[in-house]
Amino acid sequence: MNREEYLRLLTGMEKPYQYTGGELNCADCTDKSAKRMAIIFPDTYEIGMSHVGVRIIYHLINARDNMCCERAFHPWVDLEVLLRKRDEPLRTLETSTPLREIPLLGFSLAYEMLYANVLNILDMSKIPLESEDREEEDPIIMAGGPCAYNPEPMAPYVDIFLIGEAEEVICKIVEIANDKSISRKERILAIGHLDGCYNPSDTKITTDADTGRVADIEFISEPEKKAVEKVFAKDLNNAWFPCNPIVPNAEIIHDRANLEIHRGCVHGCRFCQAGYIYRPLRIRSTEKLVEMADEILSSTGYEELGLVSLNSVDHPDIVGLSTTLDKDLHSKRISLGFPSLRMDAISSELVSVLGHTKKNNITLAPEAGSQRMRDLINKNLTEEQILHSVKTFTEGGWQKMKLYFMIGLPEETDEDIFAIADLVKKIVGTGRQGKKDAETGKLQRNRPFKVTVSVSSFIAKSHTPFQWEKMADIETLKGRMKILLNELSKNKAVSIKWRDFDLGLIEGLLARGDRRLAPVIKQVWEAGGRLESWSDRFVFNRWEKALANEGLDLDEYIFRDRDEEEILPWEHISCGVSTDYLRIERKKATKEESTKNCLTDNCSNCGFGTDCPVHTLKKEIKG
Amino acid sequence: MEQPIRYKIRVSYCKSSTLIFTSHRSLIDVLMRAIRRTKIPLRFTEGFSPRPKVIFTPPLPLGVLGEAELIDIETTRYIEESDLLESLNKALPEGLKFTSTTNLLKGAPVLSKMIAKATYVLSPYETGSKPKIFELIESKEIIITKKAKKGKPPKDVNVRPFIHSLIEKEDGSIVAEIAAGDKTVSPLILTSLLWPELPANVLEHVEITRKGFISPAGIKLY
Numbered sequence: 119m120n121r122e123e124y125l126r127l128l129t130g131m132e133k134p135y136q137y138t139g140g141e142l143n144c145a146d147c148t149d150k151s152a153k154r155m156a157i158i159f160p161d162t163y164e165i166g167m168s169h170v171g172v173r174i175i176y177h178l179i180n181a182r183d184n185m186c187c188e189r190a191f192h193p194w195v196d197l198e199v200l201l202r203k204r205d206e207p208l209r210t211l212e213t214s215t216p217l218r219e220i221p222l223l224g225f226s227l228a229y230e231m232l233y234a235n236v237l238n239i240l241d242m243s244k245i246p247l248e249s250e251d252r253e254e255e256d257p258i259i260m261a262g263g264p265c266a267y268n269p270e271p272m273a274p275y276v277d278i279f280l281i282g283e284a285e286e287v288i289c290k291i292v293e294i295a296n297d298k299s300i301s302r303k304e305r306i307l308a309i310g311h312l313d314g315c316y317n318p319s320d321t322k323i324t325t326d327a328d329t330g331r332v333a334d335i336e337f338i339s340e341p342e343k344k345a346v347e348k349v350f351a352k353d354l355n356n357a358w359f360p361c362n363p364i365v366p367n368a369e370i371i372h373d374r375a376n377l378e379i380h381r382g383c384v385h386g387c388r389f390c391q392a393g394y395i396y397r398p399l400r401i402r403s404t405e406k407l408v409e410m411a412d413e414i415l416s417s418t419g420y421e422e423l424g425l426v427s428l429n430s431v432d433h434p435d436i437v438g439l440s441t442t443l444d445k446d447l448h449s450k451r452i453s454l455g456f457p458s459l460r461m462d463a464i465s466s467e468l469v470s471v472l473g474h475t476k477k478n479n480i481t482l483a484p485e486a487g488s489q490r491m492r493d494l495i496n497k498n499l500t501e502e503q504i505l506h507s508v509k510t511f512t513e514g515g516w517q518k519m520k521l522y523f524m525i526g527l528p529e530e531t532d533e534d535i536f537a538i539a540d541l542v543k544k545i546v547g548t549g550r551q552g553k554k555d556a557e558t559g560k561l562q563r564n565r566p567f568k569v570t571v572s573v574s575s576f577i578a579k580s581h582t583p584f585q586w587e588k589m590a591d592i593e594t595l596k597g598r599m600k601i602l603l604n605e606l607s608k609n610k611a612v613s614i615k616w617r618d619f620d621l622g623l624i625e626g627l628l629a630r631g632d633r634r635l636a637p638v639i640k641q642v643w644e645a646g647g648r649l650e651s652w653s654d655r656f657v658f659n660r661w662e663k664a665l666a667n668e669g670l671d672l673d674e675y676i677f678r679d680r681d682e683e684e685i686l687p688w689e690h691i692s693c694g695v696s697t698d699y700l701r702i703e704r705k706k707a708t709k710e711e712s713t714k715n716c717l718t719d720n721c722s723n724c725g726f727g728t729d730c731p732v733h734t735l736k737k738e739i740k741g
Numbered sequence: 742m743e744q745p746i747r748y749k750i751r752v753s754y755c756k757s758s759t760l761i762f763t764s765h766r767s768l769i770d771v772l773m774r775a776i777r778r779t780k781i782p783l784r785f786t787e788g789f790s791p792r793p794k795v796i797f798t799p800p801l802p803l804g805v806l807g808e809a810e811l812i813d814i815e816t817t818r819y820i821e822e823s824d825l826l827e828s829l830n831k832a833l834p835e836g837l838k839f840t841s842t843t844n845l846l847k848g849a850p851v852l853s854k855m856i857a858k859a860t861y862v863l864s865p866y867e868t869g870s871k872p873k874i875f876e877l878i879e880s881k882e883i884i885i886t887k888k889a890k891k892g893k894p895p896k897d898v899n900v901r902p903f904i905h906s907l908i909e910k911e912d913g914s915i916v917a918e919i920a921a922g923d924k925t926v927s928p929l930i931l932t933s934l935l936w937p938e939l940p941a942n943v944l945e946h947v948e949i950t951r952k953g954f955i956s957p958a959g960i961k962l963y
Contacts, residue, residue, distance in 0.1 A: 125758075126945050128762070130941075130945060134762035142834040365771075366835055367763040367768075368767040415833070418778070419773070421777070451785060510902070668884070
């Protein structure tokens with residue numbers, strides 16, 4: 119089937135554009151002599167194309183003269199049904215090539231609920247699911263992204279995991295994967311020896327006969343190696359970032375030009391995996407960013423520029439940067455967006471810049487209601503600071519705010535839930551006061567002010583101080599949610615949303631799972647599990663059944679405190695933050711002691727040593 | 742901000758290849774971004790979220806090619822036609838090409854008043870059964886059950902008055918002139934009326950192209 123025939127086949131689909139490519143700035147991948155790879159985000163196009171990491175890798179490889187990177191996504195249900203009915207394989211967007219004909223497939227594992235989708239894509243591409251069943255002509259299956267930090271649940275299905283920031287090694291991997299002078303096995307072995315690469319078939323994991331838990335991990339061809347260390351860009355200012363990104367032909371989730379202003383986070387909230395695995399903080403300079411913004415907007419024509427990072431206010435020059443950008447963009451009717459702005463400690467200067475773009479959703483993430491709990495999770499935020507932010511915003515004219523809270527945190531009691539309700543009420547009270555009347559000097563009262571409270575359950579993740587913690591069971595979570603609803607549902611200024619707690623349990627299961635879960639994932643897929651990040655397609659029962667079939671249960675993985683001496687399933691994967699540091703942080707959590715932001719305060723010795731880029735950054739700020 | 746004097750440009754473009762899968766709503770974004778890249782000084786609506794002042798021809802159904810689609814753009818200053826076309830065609834997604842531009846004179850009729858009919862070409866990929874041209878032309882009434890908006894029952898519509906002419910060409914394709922605007926028949930439905938044996942997704946078997954529009958006075962705008 120050639121490209122024309124494939125496009126004709128797609129005419130009957132609900133959203134055919136997600137399979138066709140051809141968008142502005144997409145790469146020409148027709149050069150048959152080029153070294154090839156395909157990057158696959160195993161969810162739909164509109165989600166995958168909103169993922170900045172995928173875009174970085176795609177454009178980085180395509181900027182090379184002799185390399186091509188194509189894209190593929192998980193098809194929506196209608197195309198899967200059609201492809202299976204006609205016995206046709208899944209194809210790339212750029213050249214409509216069946217995935218199995220491309221030497222290297224890189225899957226982005228951005229969240230746990232993508233695992234079954236990976237299996238489904240392999241199956242639709244007629245590639246054997248298990249690494250050990252693949253043959254000489256099969257592609258090398260690679261996986262990266264945050265979930266690769268705990269690779270074991272997917273280990274039997276993936277040839278190479280890439281730990282860290284792919285831009286550092288991806289071109290070397292493409293070279294080797296395309297080298298047909300050596301066998302497939304040799305190629306995988308060679309890639310496995312590169313920095314940041316983990317080759318499960320070259321790793322011996324011994325399990326305890328009684329408990330089934332990990333007893334020993336050994337790198338077969340590199341017996342000296344203790345762990346795979348993540349790779350990361352030391353100098354972000356000069357790291358690759360696409361200034362001519364693809365502009366989709368239809369609306370996607372984050373439909374805007376993106377500019378990554380910094381990477382990493384200095385806050386160290388103890389539940390947050392991103393706060394640890396993306397360390398250390400690295401920034402791009404204002405000068406560089408202004409230049410990049412201009413280039414990106416000229417090459418795309420976008421009407422919105424989003425400043426992307428884990429938390430935009432952490433950029434040391436966020437006010438200068440946004441003021442400079444806003445001056446230029448405002449006259450061009452381009453709006454400036456802060457998609458991940460945590461307004462926890464906000465300056466009024468920034469508020470005035472934001473004032474231009476009122477469609478910005480203001481989000482505040484206190485995460486917990488009581489001071490005790492905020493100290494325990496190291497949120498470093500007092501009630502006074504929270505209410506001050508609310509006041510700053512309402513004075514700036516905002517009448518809506520989104521609040522993030524987490525329930526089921528370690529050591530949490532019902533009292534902490536009542537504290538969430540109290541805090542929400544205080545926020546509403548502060549919001550309603552509004553600004554002082556210019557003439558009378560009195561505070562305005564009963565201004566319209568609304569908050570959306572978004573509740574999610576705590577999920578213990580690997581590589582965080584809470585990696586040993588047990589999670590709250592479903593009864594506890596439901597009970598606490600009920601308290602919150604009782605307290606808040608009568609308040610007309612408050613609307614409450616919460617994430618499916620069952621889904622959170624399965625994410626928790628996979629996030630700290632081991633290799634025993636691989637057959638569970640497969641069974642879930644076989645029973646129809648796919649696209650489960652779409653909550654209406656998630657079936658908890660399917661997971662329960664598969665666990666039971668394997669003689670496993672949630673108690674083993676998420677409802678028990680793990681011993682600090684236990685060998686964790688991700689012991690052999692290092693994100694640069696030392697396990698000792700995580701232990702210290704955990705101890706501090708139990709004492710409700712906080713650890714300060716390492717950019718504005720002292721270095722907390724988390725493991726990057728003397729060449730940590732934050733040291734240099736601090737000197738630059740001082741100088 | 743004060744709005745400067747208005748200048749209007751009529752731009753003609755084709756929509757083909759992968760871009761035929763972009764809906765009308767999304768196409769507006771694609772076109773506006775293409776225009777923004779040229780740095781043409783667009784005229785915006787007033788208000789909190791200003792939008793560029795543009796008018797489009799009626800939507801093309803998903804999967805249908807367009808050879809001479811039109812947009813009217815308002816700008817804040819006069820722009821030389823030759824420069825415009827070149828800069829518009831500089832960076833575009835696959836399947837979008839601007840073909841001509843005209844500066845409109847003051848008092849020129851608005852786009853919707855210029856459009857009465859549209860010409861479509863329906864070309865089957867494989868030669869199959871004879872199309873039912875005569876049957877359609879001879880019928881006094883062709884009743885189609887139209888899906889209504891949510892909650893309302895489907896409606897029966899006689900689409901015969903919307904079909905102005907059907908001509909079969911030597912290569913087996915059919916040139917159809919049908920009404921443009923709200924009261925019309927979808928070219929997809931027309932195709933399944935002509936070849937009733939086709940499966941529900943006619944586009945896998947027939948290429949449908951909108952050649953362009955015809956004015957109330959019968960002047961072809963393509």
